[in-house]
Amino acid sequence: DDRVSISSIYSYHTVSRELEDDGPPPPIRKILNHRVITAVLNYAFLSLVDISYICIEPLFYATEIENGGLGLNPQRIGICMGCYGVLVGICQIFFFPIFHNWLGSKKLLILTLCANFPIFALFPIINYSAKTSGLSFTTWIAVGAQIFLCAFSDMSGG
Numbered sequence: 657d658d659r660v661s662i663s664s665i666y667s668y669h670t671v672s673r674e675l676e677d678d679g680p681p682p683p684i685r686k687i688l689n690h691r692v693i694t695a696v697l698n699y700a701f702l703s704l705v706d707i708s709y710i711c712i713e714p715l716f717y718a719t720e721i722e723n724g725g726l727g728l729n730p731q732r733i734g735i736c737m738g739c740y741g742v743l744v745g746i747c748q749i750f751f752f753p754i755f756h757n758w759l760g761s762k763k764l765l766i767l768t769l770c771a772n773f774p775i776f777a778l779f780p781i782i783n784y785s786a787k788t789s790g791l792s793f794t795t796w797i798a799v800g801a802q803i804f805l806c807a808f809s810d811m812s813g814g
Contacts (some may be wrong), residue, residue, distance in 0.1 A: 679787070706813075709806060714737065721790075722787075755811060756811075768812035772809055
């Protein structure tokens, strides 16, 4: 039914009239209270960390082992990044609601942000493993752990 009711037109005009009658917008100092600043800083830090990892990951995979990376070819890099994307989707769909209901927004944000410390600490560990034993099972387990932690860390944006 595409008909518009009189009450919806009346409520639209009432709301728009109320918005017009409020006067000038509040000053920016009134809007930027402690809670807003905390939220903005959290998301800014979250974005910085996430973008840093997204930029470093393919460079790390492509850099030769002797220079601090893994020396992977483009096909393997694509497989690793594809696995990361699939795992992020699975975590967002199936695990985010469970963790969010269990921990709440604040605790989940703190926990997922703390997951970034081992994520970045794993770069030199993975390289050391690759230097000592090549692209062995141990090295791939460390890469998998890092990808899993990144997928978990991406739940912080929910």
